Amino acid sequence: CKDKTSLFITILKALNIDAYPALVDTENTKLLAEFPPGINLFDHVLVWLEFNGQQYWLDPTLSNQNGTLDNLYQPDYGYALVLKQGVDQLTPMSRDEYKSHTLLVEKYTIPDKTDSPVMFTVSTRYKGYEAIRQLWNVEQDGKNSIAESYEVFYQDSYPGLKTFEEMTIKEDQVAGEVIFNESYQIDDFWKRGDEHWEADFYPYEVRNSLFKPKQTQRDGPLAFSFPDNITQITELHFETDGWSFDSQEFTEDNPFFTYTSEVDFENDVLTIKYTYKAKADHIPEDKIDQYLEARDRVRGDAYYGIIKYIKDETANQVDSSSQSAATIEDQEEIDWWLVVVSVYCLGFLYIVAEWQIESRKRPSFPDSQYYPIATWKFVYLSIISFGIYNAYWMYRNWQAIKIKTGANMMPFWRGLFINFWVYALFLNLRQDSQEQFSKNKVLPAWLAFIIALAFFVTSIASNAVDELPWSMLYVLTPLLLIPFVRYINFRNTNNSDAIKFNTKWRIRHLAASIMIVPTLAIGIASETHFFPSEKVVTESQIWDRDLKFFYRQQLIPANESIRYFYSDALWDARDDGNGFTDKRVFSYWLDDEAGLQRESAVYEEIKNIETEFSKTELSNTIVTITRYDDSTFLLFVSNTDEGDKTFVEELTKAWKAGQK
Numbered sequence: 001c002k003d004k005t006s007l008f009i010t011i012l013k014a015l016n017i018d019a020y021p022a023l024v025d026t027e028n029t030k031l032l033a034e035f036p037p038g039i040n041l042f043d044h045v046l047v048w049l050e051f052n053g054q055q056y057w058l059d060p061t062l063s064n065q066n067g068t069l070d071n072l073y074q075p076d077y078g079y080a081l082v083l084k085q086g087v088d089q090l091t092p093m094s095r096d097e098y099k100s101h102t103l104l105v106e107k108y109t110i111p112d113k114t115d116s117p118v119m120f121t122v123s124t125r126y127k128g129y130e131a132i133r134q135l136w137n138v139e140q141d142g143k144n145s146i147a148e149s150y151e152v153f154y155q156d157s158y159p160g161l162k163t164f165e166e167m168t169i170k171e172d173q174v175a176g177e178v179i180f181n182e183s184y185q186i187d188d189f190w191k192r193g194d195e196h197w198e199a200d201f202y203p204y205e206v207r208n209s210l211f212k213p214k215q216t217q218r219d220g221p222l223a224f225s226f227p228d229n230i231t232q233i234t235e236l237h238f239e240t241d242g243w244s245f246d247s248q249e250f251t252e253d254n255p256f257f258t259y260t261s262e263v264d265f266e267n268d269v270l271t272i273k274y275t276y277k278a279k280a281d282h283i284p285e286d287k288i289d290q291y292l293e294a295r296d297r298v299r300g301d302a303y304y305g306i307i308k309y310i311k312d313e314t315a316n317q318v319d320s321s322s323q324s325a326a327t328i329e330d331q332e333e334i335d336w337w338l339v340v341v342s343v344y345c346l347g348f349l350y351i352v353a354e355w356q357i358e359s360r361k362r363p364s365f366p367d368s369q370y371y372p373i374a375t376w377k378f379v380y381l382s383i384i385s386f387g388i389y390n391a392y393w394m395y396r397n398w399q400a401i402k403i404k405t406g407a408n409m410m411p412f413w414r415g416l417f418i419n420f421w422v423y424a425l426f427l428n429l430r431q432d433s434q435e436q437f438s439k440n441k442v443l444p445a446w447l448a449f450i451i452a453l454a455f456f457v458t459s460i461a462s463n464a465v466d467e468l469p470w471s472m473l474y475v476l477t478p479l480l481l482i483p484f485v486r487y488i489n490f491r492n493t494n495n496s497d498a499i500k501f502n503t504k505w506r507i508r509h510l511a512a513s514i515m516i517v518p519t520l521a522i523g524i525a526s527e528t529h530f531f532p533s534e535k536v537v538t539e540s541q542i543w544d545r546d547l548k549f550f551y552r553q554q555l556i557p558a559n560e561s562i563r564y565f566y567s568d569a570l571w572d573a574r575d576d577g578n579g580f581t582d583k584r585v586f587s588y589w590l591d592d593e594a595g596l597q598r599e600s601a602v603y604e605e606i607k608n609i610e611t612e613f614s615k616t617e618l619s620n621t622i623v624t625i626t627r628y629d630d631s632t633f634l635l636f637v638s639n640t641d642e643g644d645k646t647f648v649e650e651l652t653k654a655w656k657a658g659q660k
Contacts (some may be wrong), residue, residue, distance in 0.1 A: 030078025067176020073128030100128030535645030603658025
């Protein structure tokens with residue numbers, strides 16, 4: 001670097017341009033100013049000069065630099081020591097970060113049919129540091145290797161993608177830019193959903209710049225990718241009419257970076273533009289959480305998705321028979337439900353009938369003690385019966401005690417109110433153990449009391465609170481009774497016939513499993529909101545897949561949060577739903593013929609909100625939204641746990657606040 005700098009300065013002086021060496025520290029950069037003076041602090045030398053009233057820093061060792069003097073890129077090393085008479089202080093280097101820029105334009109040409117190939121072109125224009133870096137990569141790896149790596153990158157999203165035309169690389173010597181042009185054909189552009197096709201688009205360059213550090217609790221600053229200056233534009237050119245997208249804007253501005261996104265749809269072209277600029281080369285250790293929060297907001301916005309319903313492809317083929325076809329489909333759905341209900345009723349009747357028949361023919365086991373049953377079967381039947389088998393097991397044990405002792409009691413009621421009789425059963429088992437073994441072989445009294453109390457609390461909580469995880473606490477109740485089950489089985493060691501008979505797997509147990517396990521799975525799916533909940537929910541209870549659906553369908557912007565939401569759909573919240581944010585109310589439903597239908601209104605557009613509360617548990621509350629142009633649409637809200645009242649009350653507050 002010293003030789004090239006000396007030669008360059010000599011050439012400039014021959015041109016009557018004054019230039020001077022400038023020493024820099026490429027490792028410590030701006031931290032150089034914090035060190036005490038020393039001759040060993042510098043590891044590189046470049047050239048400083050003034051020309052036509054402008055100050056320039058030039059590095060003759062840099063390769064692949066193109067462009068005029070005003071747009072040449074020079075890394076900012078923070079400070080330099082200019083070796084010029086009279087200069088005895090470090091000189092700050094000017095920031096040339098925005099002379100470095102990446103402009104990436106993606107264009108998709110989307111035909112009408114989902115099985116037709118999509119043409120995909122990418123034009124990437126690099127300037128400044130990025131141009132130097134890309135040209136260096138070409139020198140090192142070759143154009144063919146880079147083209148192959150780009151193709152592999154896109155194939156991660158589109159496995160059927162293949163190169164359509166050879167990549168071209170052009171250099172603009174005046175602007176100091178290098179342009180990469182790519183052309184592909186995508187044979188599997190659309191991804192199949194349940195009743196739709198979907199496609200997602202991500203600004204990878206932007207998302208990659210906002211990395212998440214592995215260590216967030218730090219004693220020193222976090223190095224930040226700088227200078228990053230990125231513009232990414234995605235254009236979707238639709239070859240058919242019928243598409244509709246709302247305009248959107250989002251901005252994130254903080255001390256570390258600025259980010260904006262814009263969505264516009266015009267003349268069958270959807271344009272999504274992302275801009276990102278880094279503001280700093282590091283993040284202070286006490287600002288890491290602030291950066292991560294900003295990063296999450298950007299990553300929540302930095303993607304876009306579109307959906308094409310399968311029915312939309314055949315909408316033009318609907319004829320006069322469509323109404324009767326829809327009627328037949330509705331009737332088939334009703335018949336399907338009748339079959340399911342009938343099967344469950346018949347199954348329940350069979351279980352009861354077999355149990356009654358066995359009860360009359362059940363053999364007696366005079367030497368058996370209590371009601372022995374294998375522990376695994378006791379736990380399994382208790383879980384799939386939602387705790388009912390616990391009561392039956394308790395009833396059978398008190399019945400055995402009554403037969404043995406002749407005590408005046410009602411075993412049925414002790415089984416029904418099992419929560420109050422767990423500790424009493426322990427006392428009887430402990431007395432039996434004292435009589436048979438002269439010591440307590442059940443468990444300590446204090447532990448039995450804790451178990452009885454825990455059984456009481458979990459049983460009450462699982463029935464009183466209809467939300468996870470409380471509603472699933474009943475699963476713990478058979479586990480709490482295992483010490484009692486094991487002692488009873490221990491007492492029947494010499495009477496294995498009773499255990500074998502009670503543990504035998506019967507057809508009614510298989511029938512109960514077939515009936516109840518799917519019901520239990522559906523209940524858990526509903527409580528976890530994998531299936532639509534029967535209640536009004538908040539955004540935190542909505543699955544991420546459904547939130548992405550709302551954003552893709554333009555039901556709400558990605559930067560708005562849902563306050564309350566309810567879906568009246570049975571299996572998929574994407575088939576039907578309504579809710580509201582701080583700025584708007586929305587409703588949507590899937591029509592068998594017309595596809596997804598949607599209605600929404602910002603609060604400034606709403607003239608009135610009327611509510612007709614449901615009068616029965618099986619009906620929904622109906623909310624009528626009236627706009628100032630007198631157009632209306634409806635919201636249907638569940639009255640479970642009075643969620644409709646909360647929904648309407650909060651919606652009214654948000655609407656009134658939005659009118660101010």
